[in-house]
Structure formats: structure tokens, C-alpha cells
Amino acid sequence: MPVVQIQNLWVNYGDEPVLMGVDLSIMPGEFVFLLGKTGSGKSTLLKTLYGGLSVADGEVRVAGFDLRKLKFKGKPKLRREIGMVFQDFKLLYDRSIYDNMEFVLRATGWRKKKLIAARIQEVLDGVGLATKMDRLPNQLSGGEQQKAVIARALLNHPQLIIADEPTGNLDPETSLEILQLIKDVAAKENTAVLFATHDMALLECLSAKVVRCVDGRLV
Ligand SMILES: Nc1ncnc2c1ncn2[C@@H]1O[C@H](COP(=O)(O)OP(=O)(O)O)[C@@H](O)[C@H]1O
Ligand SMILES: [Mg+2]
Numbered sequence: 001m002p003v004v005q006i007q008n009l010w011v012n013y014g015d016e017p018v019l020m021g022v023d024l025s026i027m028p029g030e031f032v033f034l035l036g037k038t039g040s041g042k043s044t045l046l047k048t049l050y051g052g053l054s055v056a057d058g059e060v061r062v063a064g065f066d067l068r069k070l071k072f073k074g075k076p077k078l079r080r081e082i083g084m085v086f087q088d089f090k091l092l093y094d095r096s097i098y099d100n101m102e103f104v105l106r107a108t109g110w111r112k113k114k115l116i117a118a119r120i121q122e123v124l125d126g127v128g129l130a131t132k133m134d135r136l137p138n139q140l141s142g143g144e145q146q147k148a149v150i151a152r153a154l155l156n157h158p159q160l161i162i163a164d165e166p167t168g169n170l171d172p173e174t175s176l177e178i179l180q181l182i183k184d185v186a187a188k189e190n191t192a193v194l195f196a197t198h199d200m201a202l203l204e205c206l207s208a209k210v211v212r213c214v215d216g217r218l219v
Contacts, residue, residue: 003030003159008058012056020216020217033208035196050062051079083156083160083191095136096133104152142169160191162193
């Protein structure tokens, strides 16, 4: 069963169609680049996948959820199956990396302190940040902050990671490191990845399926 199954998806902003008849299927563990220039509709597609925009027409299934039938109450359940990694890190800057992780776990129903500590240790080990868990986000480099965001995305063992230009603010070398890290951690847990970027150079760095977004259509 695909993790993402989209057929003839239409999404509007107001009366304006922004996605027009999009088809896409992503299998468990599959890594897919979503390539397209600014304004082509990449973020709109990713937002739709986590239930942030309503489906005007078509079929969208994500991690077993039918998005047309998903009620407000079902959204947290859907979002627990999706790890999100965005360009602007959106860490909580007033607390440590550890506390950022704990915040997410508690918000998603974790209660046992030992289990929480063990899972945080595990995800931070996975991205190489375990020794820096007591630091505030601002005491980390941009690349390290993005690694913390990746760790946070993994906390609840999502079926899908959606990455929206996660390397947009990073230098080329760090961008490549982040791309490779997302690919590696996802492969380890058989997590599917949809990685949006306008950066053609990144595509040359690893072999993966590429779908191209052009004016609200996938080609
Ligand atoms: N909140 C919004 N309201 C109206 N139009 C929007 C909104 N967000 C994006 N758009 C428009 O939708 C189109 C696709 O945008 P977006 O999905 O953000 O593209 P990308 O992520 O590829 O840069 C653009 O024409 C953009 O101007
Ligand atoms: Mg975008």
C-alpha cells in the first residue's frame, strides 16, 4: 500500500486553482524529490498532505487517511504519521534541544519520563546531536538546528517525512549533508520522504525518483 496516493488533486486559494489535476504515489521507504521553481505549487502540495489545506477535488490518501473525509479531530492522528522539516527551523528558541523534543512528545501523548528520555537520546544519536542536547537552538549552527528539526520529525516514527526546501538557508556543503542525513535516517526506518527543492544541484547528489512541479501540475 502506498504511503501517499494522490489522484487528480485540485487545490484552490479562494477561487484561484493552484494545484490542477495532480497525480502522485509514494511507496513506504521511497525517497522522492519534488523539484520546481518558486511559486510552482510545491509548498501547497506539502501543506495539503498534512491536512493544512482543503481538497477541492480528487483523491488524497496519506498514511491510510482519506483526506477528504478527515475531520478536525482526525488531524492530530494524521500529523503523527508525518514528520515535517521546513526551511525556517521553527524550533522553540527559549528552551534546550532536549526540551524541544520533550515538548513534542508530551504534546503527542507521551507520559513516561524514562521512555521520553530514551526516545530523545535515540533520535539525537541518529542525527549526531546527542552531546548538544542541553544547548539552546541559538547555540547551534544552522546545519545543527536543521539536524535537530530532523530529529524532532522522527520522534513518533512517522510513515512519511515532508521536507519543504529544508536546505534553503544553508551553504551547499551543509545542504548536501542534510539531504544525505534525511535520506539515511529515513532509509533506516523505512520512512518515505517527499523532498521539495528548487535546487537542481542537490538532485545530482543522490539517485532518487524526481517529480517536477510546473505551474500547479506534476510532470
Ligand atoms: N496563502 C496563499 N494565498 C493565495 N495564494 C497563494 C498562497 N500561498 C501560495 N499562493 C500562490 O500559490 C502558488 C503556489 O505557491 P507555493 O505552493 O507556495 O509554491 P512553491 O512552494 O513552489 O514556491 C503561487 O502562485 C503563490 O503565489
Ligand atoms: Mg515553497
